[in-house]
Amino acid sequence: MKVLHIIPRWIGGGPERGILEIARQDRARSGAIERRVVVLDKPVSAPLLVMARRLGIALVTDTDPDRLAGEIEAADIVEITYWNHPLLLDLLRKPLPSARFLVRSAIAGNTLPHVLFGDLVAFPDAWILSAPPGHGAVLASHAHVTHIPALADMTRLAGYAARPHDGIRIAYLGGMFETKLHPDFADIVAQTSGAGIRFDLFGDSDAATLEILRSALAACDVLERVTFHGHVENIADAFAEADIFAYPLTPGSYVTSEKALQEAMWVGVPPVLLEGTAASGWIDHGVTGFIARDIADFARILVLLSADTTLRRRIGEAARAEARRRFDPSRNALAMDEVLSALLRLPKRSHPPLPGAGLSAADRFLQSLGDIAPLFLEIVDSTSDPRPPSAAWNAEILLRGEGGILHYANSFPDDDRLLQWADALGRPRGRARAYESRRPRP
Secondary structure, eight states: EEEEEEEEBSSSSHHHHHHHHHHHHHHHHHHHOOOEEEEEESOHHHHHHHHHHHOOOOOOEOHHHHHHHHHHHHHHHEEEEEEHHHHHHHHHHHHOOOOEEEEEEEEEETTTTTOHHHHHHHHHSEEOOOOOOOOGGGGGSSSOOOEEEOOGGGGGGTOOOOOOSSSSSEEEEHHHHHTTBTTTHHHHHHHHTTTTTEEEEOOOOHHHHHHHHHHHHHHTTOOEEEEEEHHHHHHOHHHOOOOOOOOOBOOOOOOOHHHHHHHHHTOOOOOOEEETGGGGGGGBBTTTBBEEEHHHHHHHHHHHHHHHHHHHHHHHHHHHHHHHHHOHHHHHHHHHHHHHHHHHOOOOOOOOOSOOOOSSSHHHHHHTTGGGGGHHHHHOOOOOOOOOOOSSSSHHHHHHHHHHHHHHHSSSSHHHHHHHHHHHHHHHHHHHHOOOOOOBBB
């Protein structure tokens, strides 16, 4: 079977690593699937390029229309990894060869700017939604929808062993950007003072964001209780001294089956999440983890867990068992194979392009927001400041995240409406500063 993956980027995020793990599972079984990956946006991560080659995946970065058409025609199945990315949506607005199209959504699909809109829903022959069952109501009209969490490489945890340590250690693993980590994280740390708790933060950031976070922690007089470890590949070691996994995602987050959550549960570290994101749907509150109502409740739960060894052990063991039921990569790879096998029984067919090819870049962005485009226009037309984030949108994600206004403005620098919207959402004034070389934050 020849499967062609089309993905917006290849820089080391969860969707890319998910494809690598699918290929790893292929090899562990029959190895009968030939996978090629078309990457639409550059640059490509060198380490992930090497990983792909070792797993027999060919990466194609030449997106010349004739080359791309040939790749699609040669494939038995074309799998598109979807989130709002201008290059991906513009590709889907063009006539493409007849194919069997599968869209694997890397987003929950109900928060700005990452929306599963009507024309997109109707486009493929089948969908895989990585959000938990109960999400993706907009896909109810499609005949072929399967919920399968994105595959995590659990071999990275093979060397895990809990390590004795002093006090209570709470771990966070993930990007430390405004588009990911809750802006009131410092308040969580402050509200756990006096409980003998330390926090270990593992993940990428940039200098400006890190300074904001450090300043907030210092202002709360809790900076000394937090250790910044930076990017880590040895996640087994990162979890070795973790008593609790804290995952307070920013409001409006579009995440689905976060690999960090899967990994924490896999090794039995009890997780605590905030309500309001799709990722919290993987947790059975009070059984396999805790879902906090707000920041104060989040801190209260951390203190509760910190004081109760028996509770931590019970929740951790239940989380470990649930992870093997829901997140076992070999089992989920088989579920994906079943989707591919069902698709192979269908004939290749032509798919009408998404509408909007002749629209301006700003109008194409609005079109990508589907039915909640009016909410976006209301936000950028509002004179209220500051605008608090909500479950449906977040100003930082809308402005600086992938698929956000600056991403589109950097891709289409001649569209003044995009610049106006960026101004309304807080872009630094001046065209020169609008086009910083910084990549959009995943």
